[in-house]
Amino acid sequence: MTPAEIREEVLDILRDIAPDDDISDIDDAKPFREQLELDSMDFLDIVMELRKRHRVQIPEEEYTELASMASTVAYLEPKMKDL
Amino acid sequence: MYDVIIIGAGMSGLAAGIRLAYYGQNVCILERHYTIGGLNSFYRMAGRDFDVGLHAVTNYAPKGDRRGPLGRLLRQLRFKWEEFALCEQRGSMIAFPDVSLAFDNDIELLKSEIAAKFPGKSDAFERLLGSIIDYDDISDDNYAGSARDILGETLGDPLLVEMLLCPLMWYGNARETDMDWGQFCIMFRSIFLEGFARPLKGVRLLLKNLVRKYRELGGELRLRNGVQRIVHDDDKAVGVVLDSGEELQARKIISSAGWFETMRMCGQPQEKLEGSPGVLSFIESISVLNQQPRDVGFDPTIVFYNDSNKFHWEMPRNEICDTRTGVICSPNNFVYPGDVQLDEGFMRITTLANFERWTTMSDADYQQAKLKWYDQAVASAVRFIPDFRRHIVATDMFTPKTIHRYTWHDNGAVYGAPEKRLSGETHLKDLYICGTDQGFVGIIGSIVSGLSIANRHVLQAAS
Ligand SMILES: Cc1cc2nc3c(=O)[nH]c(=O)nc-3n(C[C@H](O)[C@H](O)[C@H](O)COP(=O)(O)OP(=O)(O)OC[C@H]3O[C@@H](n4cnc5c(N)ncnc54)[C@H](O)[C@@H]3O)c2cc1C
Numbered sequence: 001m002t003p004a005e006i007r008e009e010v011l012d013i014l015r016d017i018a019p020d021d022d023i024s025d026i027d028d029a030k031p032f033r034e035q036l037e038l039d040s041m042d043f044l045d046i047v048m049e050l051r052k053r054h055r056v057q058i059p060e061e062e063y064t065e066l067a068s069m070a071s072t073v074a075y076l077e078p079k080m081k082d083l
Numbered sequence: 084m085y086d087v088i089i090i091g092a093g094m095s096g097l098a099a100g101i102r103l104a105y106y107g108q109n110v111c112i113l114e115r116h117y118t119i120g121g122l123n124s125f126y127r128m129a130g131r132d133f134d135v136g137l138h139a140v141t142n143y144a145p146k147g148d149r150r151g152p153l154g155r156l157l158r159q160l161r162f163k164w165e166e167f168a169l170c171e172q173r174g175s176m177i178a179f180p181d182v183s184l185a186f187d188n189d190i191e192l193l194k195s196e197i198a199a200k201f202p203g204k205s206d207a208f209e210r211l212l213g214s215i216i217d218y219d220d221i222s223d224d225n226y227a228g229s230a231r232d233i234l235g236e237t238l239g240d241p242l243l244v245e246m247l248l249c250p251l252m253w254y255g256n257a258r259e260t261d262m263d264w265g266q267f268c269i270m271f272r273s274i275f276l277e278g279f280a281r282p283l284k285g286v287r288l289l290l291k292n293l294v295r296k297y298r299e300l301g302g303e304l305r306l307r308n309g310v311q312r313i314v315h316d317d318d319k320a321v322g323v324v325l326d327s328g329e330e331l332q333a334r335k336i337i338s339s340a341g342w343f344e345t346m347r348m349c350g351q352p353q354e355k356l357e358g359s360p361g362v363l364s365f366i367e368s369i370s371v372l373n374q375q376p377r378d379v380g381f382d383p384t385i386v387f388y389n390d391s392n393k394f395h396w397e398m399p400r401n402e403i404c405d406t407r408t409g410v411i412c413s414p415n416n417f418v419y420p421g422d423v424q425l426d427e428g429f430m431r432i433t434t435l436a437n438f439e440r441w442t443t444m445s446d447a448d449y450q451q452a453k454l455k456w457y458d459q460a461v462a463s464a465v466r467f468i469p470d471f472r473r474h475i476v477a478t479d480m481f482t483p484k485t486i487h488r489y490t491w492h493d494n495g496a497v498y499g500a501p502e503k504r505l506s507g508e509t510h511l512k513d514l515y516i517c518g519t520d521q522g523f524v525g526i527i528g529s530i531v532s533g534l535s536i537a538n539r540h541v542l543q544a545a546s
Contacts (some may be wrong), residue, residue, distance in 0.1 A: 018158055019161075021147075021149070036152055039153060039155065041158075041535075042158065044538055044542060044543060051106075062195065
């Protein structure tokens, strides 16, 4: 997957987690938490969705890498480039 | 071999099941009763629908509000806000002999009531609000502090303390007399800061949504399959034996049957366990009216009454019921869209009851007692609200015996044991508890409990 595709996939996951939220104008550089009020349970969801959809494993101590869209895509790129 | 076996198809078990099935776990829910819902079930009698639990769903939040427990659980269960179809309360009341306090889903009403009826106490109430908002239910520091002491110090008015405790104890306190500070804060937020709502179709709508989703995700549900025993290999739980003798294996087990009840299934003798099961159980007198409650002068959604200035939250020991305090709820009095209404008027009155006495009498005495205490409960309630008795067309009543039949909880204790097990862990590896005895009670609370135990001990543990 290209970074653009990974970004699209993360957006899709966010849409799934928060069907009532508008995520179309998310700012990639800002933390998700500031824009979407995600809590720790939601971060678990992002991790679990990635595992369910793409078998990507993210160890608990690396959940912090998923803070913003930019950091998430950068972190996932090596793990998802061959998918 | 299942990934996870869940004991109990109440709110907490179903919620945990959905969460796990969603992430591909092979889950089986085992339920002893012939229907789902546990404490929050429903039945049909003489052509009418009755709810067993559900006066009101607490923790109301409008669509789009993601912060509170309701928003969080909808997200976790992948439900749209509309699917719970929650309609807000019309307004409720705490009624004591000389003072009453009205409240609704906007805290400003309660604030103004306190300003009017407890002059000079507004600042103290604001300070109390501050500490409740600051209370962190995740880190649970000072969870076990005495709510009575903290309220007494902060408010400096004994009557106001009793009046605030009354609805919060009624809707979620497993402990007699006093309340854990943490539980007080959780209940305060869920009732006064978030508020009451109900779907027009009652609890069956919520249950149908939960069970449909669970099945769609491939979850297995076995009704009339009680768990007799939990099997362990040294210190690790490995499976269960059903009432029928059948044996099932699982990598993990989550039990919503209660702490003491689950420990007994593991063969732990009661005397070796710390603490004791809860004792607070209820009767509920249900009256069906030939008019809308509003047309006979009953406007509020819920009235929490108490007939003296001291609120006694105790299991009745001299009598089989205690009707000095009670909850009066009309499911008609919610703001349903387009002025739709339930076909008939319903008045439900809940009062305290003694489990032991209700369950040890003969059948004939039981039938007699039901009639007697239906009358007493209603007579007690109409001291605080318009007398609706002329309009009654049908009645029913459930007792601690009924509650026990739906849940198997010791003593028919509605809110379980006073000591909560917030971690959900037990003496056995891979056996966890969720629901009432884990920490959160009520409909929303038990769903949150099921979700958090599934997250913490199954999903997170696997990553
Ligand atoms: C009269 C009344 C009114 C209430 N009103 C409200 C209200 O208005 N608002 C609100 O939020 N909450 C209300 N509640 C509280 C709410 O119903 C409970 O807190 C909640 O339903 C608890 O869910 P749970 O999953 O923890 O436990 P339960 O509902 O007790 O579920 C446990 C399940 O496990 C099953 N089980 C037990 N042992 C076994 C076994 N060995 N094998 C297999 N299955 C077993 C039981 O049959 C049961 O189905 C009310 C309760 C009552 C009794």
